[in-house]
Amino acid sequence: MKKLRGTLLSLAALTSLAAGAQTTFSTTVPERERVTLWAGLSTEFIVLPGLHLGLSGPIAQAGATSVSLRGTLDTIGVPGLDAFLPVVGADLLLSRPVGPVTIYGGPGVATLLGAVWGVGGTVGVRDRFGAGRVGWFGEARARYIVGSGTSDLASGIVVSPGLRAGVTYRF
Secondary structure: OHHHHHHHHHHHHHHHHHHHHHHHHHOOOOOOOOOEEEEEEEEEOOOEEEEEEEEEEEEEEEOOEEEEEEEEEEEEEEOOOOEEEEEEEEEEEEEEEEOOEEEEEEEEEEEEOOOEEEEEEEEEEEEEOOOOOEEEEEEEEEEEEEEOOOOOOOOOEEEEEEEEEEEEEEO
């Protein structure tokens, strides 16, 4: 009987601690999204290097989930051309804090000189360095790239995986 009573008391104490932890975690109110500048390195087809610049702004927020629109400019180095080609795009990002970081993802569209179009998705993680405005991000994406058939750049449909990593500045 004493063992049962001790076990029940221990179970009640653990349940109380767990409930308190859940209450603390679930009542955390995330900071509202701000206009954010994104800059870093990127890849296309995993192996083609490039630079990334983006600017995002909040559209809506529901509870802990935020919706932002990000405009992007990537440059892709193409072997043999000795040049960087510009890729302009837009991503609709849904983000949510998970523990100490924020995860995000969503659909996007991009174009290379209007001759080649890409439609796909992005998923990533970001955080800040301390309590300041500067942070970091890392993301992966996959695009279906569709050539217009009118250029030598691409014709048909191919899948292009890519990575981005860099820093953010929140205004």
